[in-house]
Amino acid sequence: NNRLMISILSHIVEFRNGESGLHILHVNTITKYLLKQLVRLTDQYPLSKADISLISTASGLHDIGKISISDTILNKHGRLTAEEFEVIKTHSMIGANMLLDLPIEQQEAPLVIVATEICRWHHERYDGNGYPDGLKGEEIPIAAQVVALADVYDALTSERCYKKAYSHEEALKMILEGQCGAFNPILLRCLQEIADTLESELMDISSEQETENIQSIRHKIDYDRLFSYEKYTFLSRKQRELQLLYIDSLTSVYNRRYYDEHFQGADDIQAMVVIDVDNFKYINDNYGHDAGDIVLQRIAQTVLSCVRKTDAVIRYGGDEFVIIFFSIPPDIFEKKLERIRHSVDRLIIEDCPELHMSVSIGGSYGSGTTKKLFKAADNMMYQSKNTKNKVTICFLNEDKGSRDFI
Structure with missing residues (x-):
């Protein structure tokens, strides 16, 4: 039920944002693969299977704050002005505050705690040059770090109203060269090691999963x-x-x-x-x-x-x-x-x-x-x-x- 409700809410945000409804599914998939590779590479982040599932599920709420941004800015064709970009940046705090406004017993639910971290900090960068709080390195919760990288990769490889899609190779090159901000070096290594699997998986999802998802959330009986x-x-x-x-x-x-x-x-x-x-x-x-x-x-x-x-x-x-x-x-x-x-x-x-x-x-x-x-x-x-x-x-x-x- 959590996954279903998150999927519904996330798709509302994504369709209003003029993005593909597959963005949520892509971020979920990339997040899951990155986390699985992360626990294989290092003991620094002791994440269980349940933790990986929880973070992957919560990743679907990363952009809920965009529901408060005006359509004029959200779906603008072409480059945003400095003032418009400042408005867009508020979505991370707005999303986190939406969850913090829930009744106290709901705020304490693990899913809400993780989703709040992701909403607020998925635009922070490892070198401290992100927003809204300028967190640096391990000050950024690992859930937000992973979703940040997943979000950037899918944003690059997906078509938007203001840009064409970059190829898988181009996106990797841009991320690894730091053109999209600084990320945890261990996560960048994870991304490189799952790159081939990720490209194949996302291609399959893009070509098949939209139909499968529609069929799986509709009435089971046609x-x-x-x-x-x-x-x-x-x-x-x-x-x-x-x-x-x-x-x-x-x-x-x-x-x-x-x-x-x-x-x-x-x-x-x-x-x-x-x-x-x-x-x-x-x-x-x-x-x-x-x-x-x-x-x-x-x-x-x-x-x-x-x-x-x-x-x-x-x-x-x-x-x-x-x-x-x-x-x-x-x-x-x-x-x-x-x-x-x-x-x-x-x-x-x-x-x-x-x-x-x-x-x-x-x-x-x-x-x-x-x-x-x-x-x-x-x-x-x-x-x-x-x-x-x-x-x-x-x-x-x-x-x-x-x-x-x-």
Whole structure:
């Protein structure tokens, strides 16, 4: 709930500021990677996994003070005057004061304490030439130091109303040469060491995550798929009954009953996919069934984010999912399955960051009955299972009665 509310508030600020809504997600991601690398390099900052998660979450509030800045200045095209820049600089104090005005019991919450530090001091610089208080070196809390560097990197590599985006290489060069102010030398080393990973990760986020985020914070059940004839802002009794009948309560995708009643006799399916979660028993045995449930939920939502509204995602049973495709070109089909595999492979569960998830995917493409396509896809999935974290596809050729394997 903290992450959701911070995301909502942060996006309000960012959209008003004329910046990409991805800025918050980028700063969160960069902050997390920097902190993880920092604890690998030095014991100077004894940060736990919980601390890293807390700081990364609180980073989303770093610019809330901008909500008080006039649109004329905030979205000005071109260079700010000295007077306008002084106004912009007030956002750091304003953001901190907003949090300090909360009831005392809320001010003492760890998230608020860290967010207040970040709001006030994320424009301080290691040499003391930042604002608003001119703090120097380790006078600046490490949370604010890291978010400051993350904020600058993303500001450089993102397009703004007043500038074009710099390349990853140009941004690194500018930061390391001190063109954007002085930063903690250890953090600069961290940035250099995660640079390649960071560039790849942010490119993936920019191209895919906006859609995934929208889908993950909307209603978990896309009622348009079930109730195209009704588009109410509330659930009717009939809708609630259908939800109970056809939606899996854990993952919010379709359930086995929906598959049995709607697709068993279908003969117009273009392609079918069977997905099995790798090492699921090991996850349950070693991390507990609660972690196993989270894994299934995250994988289900990831699969949903990779397919179209016209495709059906079904929890077929246990840790097995089925996807049914209609009217999809073969090359797009291949790319979607690889995207699913790659997206699951990148998933991280905040409370269990060491837990790696992967799936074995089997696909069958070509006209045929549900039974025929399922059997072929299931066979392909078991081939993938031999090595795990793999996609295997067969193309059914009705004329030749042959199969091509990938």
